Amino acid sequence: MTAANGPAGAGVLPDxxxxxxxxxxxxxxxxxxxxxxxxxxxxxxxxxxQTFAQVPGGKGGNQAVAAARLxxxxxxxxxxxxxANGATLRAGLEREGIDCRALAATAxxxxxxxxxxxxxxxxxxxxxxxxxxGELTPDDISGHEPVLAEAAVVVCQLETPPATVAATLAAxxxxxxxxxxxxxxxxxxxxxxxxxxxxxxxxxxxxxxTLTGLPIGSPQxxxxxxxxxxxxxxxxxxxxxxxxxxxxxxGGEPVHVPAPRVxxxxxxxxxxxxxxxxxxxxxxxxxxDAALRFAQRAAAISVxxxxxxxxxxxxxxxxxxVG
Numbered sequence: 001m002t003a004a005n006g007p008a009g010a011g012v013l014p015d016x017x018x019x020x021x022x023x024x025x026x027x028x029x030x031x032x033x034x035x036x037x038x039x040x041x042x043x044x045x046x047x048x049x050q051t052f053a054q055v056p057g058g059k060g061g062n063q064a065v066a067a068a069r070l071x072x073x074x075x076x077x078x079x080x081x082x083x084a085n086g087a088t089l090r091a092g093l094e095r096e097g098i099d100c101r102a103l104a105a106t107a108x109x110x111x112x113x114x115x116x117x118x119x120x121x122x123x124x125x126x127x128x129x130x131x132x133x134g135e136l137t138p139d140d141i142s143g144h145e146p147v148l149a150e151a152a153v154v155v156c157q158l159e160t161p162p163a164t165v166a167a168t169l170a171a172x173x174x175x176x177x178x179x180x181x182x183x184x185x186x187x188x189x190x191x192x193x194x195x196x197x198x199x200x201x202x203x204x205x206x207x208x209x210t211l212t213g214l215p216i217g218s219p220q221x222x223x224x225x226x227x228x229x230x231x232x233x234x235x236x237x238x239x240x241x242x243x244x245x246x247x248x249x250x251g252g253e254p255v256h257v258p259a260p261r262v263x264x265x266x267x268x269x270x271x272x273x274x275x276x277x278x279x280x281x282x283x284x285x286x287x288x289d290a291a292l293r294f295a296q297r298a299a300a301i302s303v304x305x306x307x308x309x310x311x312x313x314x315x316x317x318x319x320x321x322v323g
Contacts, residue, residue, distance in 0.1 A: 019073040019097075021283035023276075024151035024177075026077040026141065026168045027060020028133040028159030029093075029103075030112040031085040032308050034268070039119050056092045057114055057308035058133070059157040059184060062269045066276020067155070068096045069314045070298055072283050075099040075147045077140065078160070081111035081132040092309065102144040106135040112159075122264035122303060128159065128185070136160045138167035149175055152283040155275060157182040162191075169197040178282055182275050186210050195233035202238045202278070204271055219256040222247040226254035238278075238292065240271050246296060250288050257292060260300040269308035274299040276312070297321065 032055045041047040056065075060078050068074040076098050080086030082105050089111065093100055112131035118124045141148075141164060148154055154172040156165055156179075165181075172179045173196075180200045183190060186207045195201075205216040205225075212228045215221060222239045226249040229237045237254070239247040245259040277298035281291035297318055305311035 019068075019071060021072045021280060021285075022075070022151045023064075023067045023072040023153045023155060023279045023283050024075045024077060024148050025060050025064040025067065026136075026154065026156040026160070026164075027063065028058040028112055028128075028130070028157065029056075029061040029076075029078050029080055029086075029089045030058035030114040030128065030131075030133070030159075031055075031089065032057035032114045032116050032268070034116045034118060034307065036118050036306075037120075040117060040123075040125055053307065055307045055310060056089050057269065058089075058112060059159050059182065059272055061089060061093065062272035062308050062312070063155055063157070063182070063276040063279070064093065064098055065096050065309045066269075066273045066298065066312045067280040067283075068098050068276075069312055070277045070280045070294075070318070071315045072153075072280035073097075073099070075102060075151065077102040077136075077144050077147060079104050079106050079132040079136045079140070081105065081109055082107050083110050085111035085113070086132070099147075102140075102147045104140065106132050109135050116268060118266050118268060118306075122267050124266070124268050126268075130159065133160050136164050138163050140164070141167040141171055145171055145175075148172055148177065151177060153178045153180065153279045155180045155182070155279050157184055158186055159184070166191070166194065169194055173197040180275060180279055182271070183207050183211060184271070189213075189232075192233065195235075198235065200236045200238060200278070201229060201234045202240065202271075202275055204240045204242070208239045219244055219247060223254045223256060230254075236288070240274055240299075242267065242270070246274075246292060248288075248292055257296070259296055262300045262304050264303040266306045266311065267303050269311055270299045270303045272308070273302040273312050294318070
């Protein structure tokens, strides 16, 4: 693997902000339909909402925006539909300076959507309809391999078909890239052959519980789950725990790193902000510990704001907060 800048292969686009660290994100783009509610509705209950908004999202799109705002030059590999939502998502990525050469439109499915409820405590529940994200294929990955070759770090999630994720992991490993997998959403253990291809496996506590079959109700439980994932063959594991921080196993005994204390407004995209920030720092050659703490600061700022991509901070905001 490498955490330095990838090769400047043919077709590399210049970055107007002068960013040189390169990250490629392979994954989903959704239009988020967000309703604020006082609490989560019970089964069969109709509950009056407080506000509604349409916000660009999708785990892939959020992570790409986070990496771009936090200092990386980013390329996005994904699919949108032939509709207004797709055009809006593409335009939003381009405004962030993200390279969209490998973002294709498909005529066979609408752009993905996410239905999101956010309660007064900032907690969320999300339902995803994949749409065009389900049309991203292994052939797309092989066709856009030059984009992967340009990157130092490759990031993917599970909101695209498993065969496409497997193709991404294999291509990135063959190209000697640093590989991050956010296993979300997840329904069971990962294929065993995937684990040697992943440098950093980053689930939240619910996803880690699904991956291991172990209950996670505390940081101590997460330490046990991280050890279990390492025993399964994961190289490095970070389990994000929201306000409780992160449990990290970087090739040794896992440790618990508490999170900065903030008043949460909306936790949507906090995990995506963490991953994008972590990827950007690795691409710049930062140590894993420095990248983790940088990512925690970015995620802490994001939960103090509403929305997915609108909540993601910039590098200047992080620097100002530290100063």
